[in-house]
Amino acid sequence: MLKAADTLGVVFFPAYDWAISPTHPERQERLLYTQDQLREEGLFDIPGVREYKPDVALAHDVDLAHFTFPGVEEVLTSSHLVSAGGAMRAARLVMEREARRAFALVRPPGHHAMKVVHGTRGFCTVNVEAVMVETLRERYGVRRIAIVDTDCHHGDGTQDVYWHDPDVLFISLHQDGRTIYPGSGFPYELGGPTAMGSTCNIPLLPGTGDQGILHMLDHVVLPLIERFRPEIVINSAGQDNHFSDPITNMNFTAQGYAELTRRLGADIAVLEGGYSIQGALPYVNLGICLAMAGIDASGVVEPQYDPERVKQEQRITDYTLSLSDQLMSYFLDPPAMPKHGKAEGEWFVREKEVHYDTDAIFERQREKVLLCPDCSGVVSIESRADSGPLCLGVQIPPGACDACRERGHEEFETGQRSRNYRRAMLVDRPGRAVKRVLI
Known part of the structure; x- marks a missing residue:
């Protein structure tokens, strides 16, 4: 009988009443297939894995992370507040020792929402991770926090919120901004003048697969986290690096996501992007949940998986090996002042x-x-x-x-x-x- 080596709380909120449009990838079905898959596979029958309902964020919680104009009530919907509250609930589970780890499966997403908010960009209005981080500080006195964003798109919003904060290490692992929205996330983006080196961007070539992403994790991400010594590690768990995603160009697999999750060992994960709502998300989310709970995820395979289709090209492998060495040297000895300003x-x-x-x-x-x-x-x-x-x-x-x-x-x-x-x-x-x- 399966049993969780690490207790896991899964906070679930599919936001039935919120969608950009009925046919847009960011719509309610995005999590309903995942919900069905997790229940069909019996995830919540495993001792040590439990499902929880979200909290609801208040205007004050959002104000700690954002300057929202004209105001929180005018810009955000109730779904945004529940999504942010879901991340807050995940933090509460971990900090109050109800679960060793927590995964907030919530939408709408948030990592493109910047410090100032006038509306929605990149499907994001409120940065749910930032609201959660400020909750960790306000309620639990946590100081040093690492956020690892593994969404295919650069987490420009989270970067902006913590641009001047030396106590938050933000690492974004993403498809090169020269090839995809939002067109940012380059290595020279290192943070503001009082927080240089607290932001680390790792741009990857289109077509990068399990081999390249896991190499960057081992040789750049994990050494930077070890050097920073955070009290809490958060994974902005975007899933649009998957080979079947309709709006990106990467070759990551469900097994790759599970292995990344296992090696990273984040305390809290929060769902971000991922728009292959039938072919990828149910399987990737299952793999992440199993890995966070310390359960073997090797049997999780998505229906379109073909080893030859997702095999990483040699030129990408060569580029990744070279880039990882260059990035570590650069991040460990950053310039004295930002490039812009x-x-x-x-x-x-x-x-x-x-x-x-x-x-x-x-x-x-x-x-x-x-x-x-x-x-x-x-x-x-x-x-x-x-x-x-x-x-x-x-x-x-x-x-x-x-x-x-x-x-x-x-x-x-x-x-x-x-x-x-x-x-x-x-x-x-x-x-x-x-x-x-x-x-």
Whole structure:
């Protein structure tokens, strides 16, 4: 009789009432086939594996991760709050020792949702992993966290949320951004000036399969995690690297995902992309669940699997071997300052343009971080989207020094007095306070 070596909590939320369109890959059937498969295979009959219902995130939970304009209630649906709550529930299971590991099988997904949110981009509105990370900090005092994003698309939103945070190691393993949305995720994207080296991007050639992805895991991802020494490891478990996915170009298999999960040993996994809703997701999710529970997953094989079809080309193998050595050297000795942006007095400034492809919104940002020698520095973002007026977001980071706490409040008050902004938001993490004003 099978028994879980590591207890596993599976949080399930298919979001029946939310879809981009009835025929879009991001629709309710995306998880219903998985739900059927897990139950037909008897996953929840295995001692040590249990299914749980999600929590519901509150506006305050979202505010700790995002500057949402005009506000959480105006931008997010109830499904977004339950999806984020599902990730929060997974964190609660692990932190309160109800389960050794947890997998949040939730949608809508979240890893393209950036620090500022005006709408939906890349099917994502709220970054469910970021909401979960801030819950781990707020409720359980966790400090150092590693997020490994294995979605085929670069996790540009999670990268943006933690760009200035040296206590969050973000690693994204993805198809090269020159060949796929969102067109980012290059090795020189290493984090902000007070967090250089806390962001590590690993772009892979189209056609990379089990051999290449697992090589990068062993020779880049795991050594970086060991060096960082996180208290918690989170897997943004995108499944669109699968060879049958309709919108990507990779050759990963269900067995590859199970082996990646086993070797990574993440405490919490959160579902991200994956749009082969019949041919891949039911099998990949089953393999991930078994691997997280410490159960042999070697019998999980998807119906279209053909070893010759997914065999990795030699040129890709050669490229992967060469790239892994170069990346490790680069990540271990990063440049002193980011490639994009410039110092302006006490601040480091970068200008950004963000396209919300799902909602057809265009945004311009001016982001500043205070170059503080004692902490990661206050972050101030001036944002204007063509859907609304000029907005201001100010964040005082966890662990901020007294001087930065004072400067953060000054920046917020100055913004209110200037009358340039119609909406302003302050997040004071050390003070556990959020302020919103309509000017």
